Amino acid sequence: MKTxxxxxxxxxxxxxxxxxxxxxxxxRKCKECGAIEFPPHLACNSCGYHETEWTTLTGKGELKSFVxxxxxxxxxxxxxxxxxxxxGEVQLDEGPAINAVILGVNKKxxxxxxxxxxxRVRPVFYDMGRYTTLFFELDE
Ligand SMILES: [Zn+2]
Structure with missing residues (x-):
């Protein structure tokens, strides 16, 4: 138990x-229902169960809408x-939908x-200097 x-x-x-x-x-993956919390979160927002465990995500998913x-x-x-x-709203292949930044999209x-x-979008690990953050780009 990782207390x-x-x-x-x-x-x-x-x-x-x-x-x-x-x-x-x-x-974080829920030990009860398998839902994935992203960004990681201690408890499961889907079923309310209190125990989740680490999992890794591919960062691949679909851009559903953007502004x-x-x-x-x-x-x-x-x-x-x-x-x-x-x-835009990115739905990751593992389930979670997040609000994200999609780089490289101009008006055209x-x-x-x-x-x-x-x-389809794929992850971009972007070095902001003091920290690295997760953005996306079109997978084409
Ligand atoms: Zn759950």
Whole structure:
């Protein structure tokens, strides 16, 4: 029984971020119903069971919808880097749906994929300097 891990949410967060640095995506899998919590979370949001265990995710999934950001919800750290991106709902192959940043989508690309959703995406482990975060890009 990994008591320390179980009772220490900070440990979960730390393992998650350290994983991304190494190109590994950690989630938590419910021991009762098998649902995957991502970003990792101690208890299961699907059935409420209190025990979950580490699992890794491929980071592959489908982009189901997206929006361009406006002034109020722009990701300044991305704008500063001159990156083209949209925010969208990504459903990971393992189940969880998350709000994510999809890199490399300009207006032209957005028009191309708009009528074709969902489209496949793959993970990008992006070095932000102080930390590595998880973005996505179109898998084409
Ligand atoms: Zn569950």
């Amino acid at each position: 320390e891990e179980f009772w220490n949410p900070e440990h979960i967060v730390e393992k998650f971020w350290n994983g991304l640095k190494d190109g590994v995506i950690y989630g 361009f950001t406006g002034v109020l919800n722009a990701r300044l750290e991305l704008e500063d880097r001159g990156l083209k991106y949209v925010c 690309k957005a028009r191309e994929i708009d009528g074709k959703l969902p489209v």
